[in-house]
Amino acid sequence: MQNKTKLVKDRKNTDKNDNQVGFKKWIPMLVLCLALMIIIIDTTVLNVSLKTIIEDLNTDITGIQWVITIYSLTLAAFTITGGRLGDLYGRKKMFIVGAVIFAIGSFITSISSTVGMMIAGESVIEGIGAAMMMPATASILMTTYKGRDRAIAFGIWGGVAGAASALGPIIGGYLTTNYSWRWAFRINLVVVGLLLIGAIFIKESKEHIKKIKLDFVGILLSSLGLLAFVYGIIESSSFGWIFAIKPYQILGKDLIPFNFSISPVAMLIGIMLLTLFVFWEKRVEDAGKTPLVSLKIFKNSQFIVGASVSALLSLGMVGLVFSLPVYLQTVHNLDALHTGLALLPMSIVVLVSAPLSGAISKFVTAKRLIQLGLIFAFFGSIALHFSLSATSTIGDLALGLMLFGLGMGLVMAQASNMTLSAVSVDESGEASGVNNTFRQIGSSFGSAIIGAILLTTLSSSLIGGIKNSQVIPDNFKSKITQSVSQNASSVEFGNGQSKSNLPPEISNEIKRISNNASAEASKKTFIATSIFIAFAFVMASFLPNTKHFDKSARAVSTH
Numbered sequence: 071m072q073n074k075t076k077l078v079k080d081r082k083n084t085d086k087n088d089n090q091v092g093f094k095k096w097i098p099m100l101v102l103c104l105a106l107m108i109i110i111i112d113t114t115v116l117n118v119s120l121k122t123i124i125e126d127l128n129t130d131i132t133g134i135q136w137v138i139t140i141y142s143l144t145l146a147a148f149t150i151t152g153g154r155l156g157d158l159y160g161r162k163k164m165f166i167v168g169a170v171i172f173a174i175g176s177f178i179t180s181i182s183s184t185v186g187m188m189i190a191g192e193s194v195i196e197g198i199g200a201a202m203m204m205p206a207t208a209s210i211l212m213t214t215y216k217g218r219d220r221a222i223a224f225g226i227w228g229g230v231a232g233a234a235s236a237l238g239p240i241i242g243g244y245l246t247t248n249y250s251w252r253w254a255f256r257i258n259l260v261v262v263g264l265l266l267i268g269a270i271f272i273k274e275s276k277e278h279i280k281k282i283k284l285d286f287v288g289i290l291l292s293s294l295g296l297l298a299f300v301y302g303i304i305e306s307s308s309f310g311w312i313f314a315i316k317p318y319q320i321l322g323k324d325l326i327p328f329n330f331s332i333s334p335v336a337m338l339i340g341i342m343l344l345t346l347f348v349f350w351e352k353r354v355e356d357a358g359k360t361p362l363v364s365l366k367i368f369k370n371s372q373f374i375v376g377a378s379v380s381a382l383l384s385l386g387m388v389g390l391v392f393s394l395p396v397y398l399q400t401v402h403n404l405d406a407l408h409t410g411l412a413l414l415p416m417s418i419v420v421l422v423s424a425p426l427s428g429a430i431s432k433f434v435t436a437k438r439l440i441q442l443g444l445i446f447a448f449f450g451s452i453a454l455h456f457s458l459s460a461t462s463t464i465g466d467l468a469l470g471l472m473l474f475g476l477g478m479g480l481v482m483a484q485a486s487n488m489t490l491s492a493v494s495v496d497e498s499g500e501a502s503g504v505n506n507t508f509r510q511i512g513s514s515f516g517s518a519i520i521g522a523i524l525l526t527t528l529s530s531s532l533i534g535g536i537k538n539s540q541v542i543p544d545n546f547k548s549k550i551t552q553s554v555s556q557n558a559s560s561v562e563f564g565n566g567q568s569k570s571n572l573p574p575e576i577s578n579e580i581k582r583i584s585n586n587a588s589a590e591a592s593k594k595t596f597i598a599t600s601i602f603i604a605f606a607f608v609m610a611s612f613l614p615n616t617k618h619f620d621k622s623a624r625a626v627s628t629h
Contacts, residue, residue: 094271098214099223101268102207103230105169108261109200110234112176112254113141115242116192119251119406123188126251133185137193144197145204146300146510147293153205153503154362158284161206161213162274168202169262169269175199176258192255205502210272212490212502218432224487225428230421231482237417239395243406285354288362291347296507299340303515306333306522363500367493375612376489377505379440381512382609383447383481386602388516390416390451390474393524393595394467400588401460415468416475423479436484437613443484444607447477448600455596460585477603488613516602523598524591531587541579 116123116138123134156164175198178191207227215223245253309318310331318325318332327335351361367373398404398412427439434442450473457466486505493501536542 095219096223097268097271098273099211099226101265101272102165102211103227104261104268105165105203105265106207106227107230107234108258109172109204110231111238111241112192112196112200112258113238115238115246115251115254119242119246119254122246122251127182127185127188129185137185137189140189140193141197142510142513143297143300144194145201146507147296148198148201149204149506149510150292150363150500150503151289152202153209153500153506155202155284156206156209156502157500158360160274161210162269162272164202165206165210165272166266166269168199168206169265170199172196172199172203173259173262176255176262180252180255204506208486208490208502208505214273218428220491221431221436221484221487222425222428225425225431225483227424227483227486230424237410239406239413240410243408243410247405247407283359285351285360285362288347288351288354291343291350292362295340295343295347296511297340298336298343300511302333302336302338302340303511305336306331309333311522363504367501367504370492371612372492372614373489373501373505375609376485376492377508378609379444379481379606379613380485380489380505381508382602382606383444383478383485384509384512385516385519386447386451386599386606387478388513388520388599390454390596390599392516392520393592394454396524397458397588397592398464401585402464412464412467413471416471416478419472419475420479420482423476424483427480427483431484435615436488437610437615439480439484440488440610440613441607443477443480444603444610445477446473447481448603448607450474450477451596451600451603455593455600458589458593458596460582460589462589481606520595520598523595527591527594528587531590532583535583535587536580539579539583542576 116134123129127133152164152168172195175191175194175196178195179188180191182188182191211223211227212220242251242254245251245257309316310333312331312334313329314326314331325332348365351363351365354361355365394413395409398409399406402412404412427443431439450470452470453473454467454470457470489505490501
């Protein structure tokens, strides 16, 4: 009887929220979008400020790469857990706790004196805070809004996500250039303060009435499995996809198991742990207890297809956000701030098209909008491929960027709405965690593939250009070839020329070859991007083509 009374009370609270009108109705959305924005912007600051941070902390590229890598691994490993915690103990509560943890991590990062301290603050503590906040933002949107309001809310949410990705380099570049990279993290303390105030307008929601124990074994297996698998993907560019290109060191000793790279070994360990996780979750569910992830969610075709589309889009997006800045900084010699400004055509179109898709969804089904968006993104990546060369201007890239941004805006908004609307309200936190984990794994996988394509093409094009050069004397070619092949990856950081003392005509020739190689490498990554987006289009064809895809209105389970 007590359970029924609480259910009636919860439904009255929901109905009361549904009847709200005007600005107050959209305050929760604004708060959640602000949270999403600082999480996304925070991930771009390190890429923009690499050189400054390296000098400040007396470290090297490898040290900062570890900061970025461990942050990515933390998000991939704990996002599902963050979503489930919201389901069990309250989404608003987990959002607030995550924001506070995120602020603590930001403060530690801002006062870091060593790269180890930065890893603790940025990668681990901030990562855990973000993993708790990210699923909460989507699940609270889902429980707060219904119907067209939800479509509009997710449209704005998707637009903010896309715009934050593009505006992040501008904000980070401005702060680093005019103040310090540390201010990019100190500002988070102010933003989190605003989030805590804004959380007053967010209603608490949790669907489990009786006290339920958290599935700690499931957390351990899923976290270690994802850590191992994503680690293998990320390290593939350093140690090789299958066979070892260099030894892996453990406690100062070289390790090359049967001449295999550490990457497939780590991914195999990850698969084994995730397989154990599936069997454990089935056992927990069969025993009538609450698993970390209900296996029933993977039988939901609309959810799995939607999450897969988001993952493939994230995988493809890496081709643009990773390789294009490399091209802009090496060929056009742009600094971080002006690189971000060059991406403005994309961010502006995303900011407009994502919320607009919510209004268009009244006349067009979500499936068709997603497919249309993927078509725009596909042709945007193709346009960038053909418009990019060593002599291209920034204006030549505008059309491709706008098409790609239009596609991103349409897909990001509708895919999130359609994916999370496929599950009941009481599964929203769990579903949001799984959806974000799919996206994070897609981004990690994309980084590895796109990075490998970029650096491999860059190295081969540099060597080929030098060997075929009519300007460089034959007796110089061997020495220069060895130098550039060893330092090809430095082109990523705007250093395409050999540091040897060479005559001006040879230095100019190497710069010309370097520019051509950088352009050619970026062009190939755009081809890879278009292929990933094509796969996403095929996957989207399995989505239901109806306006009535919302399954979240089902009765709340009492478990």
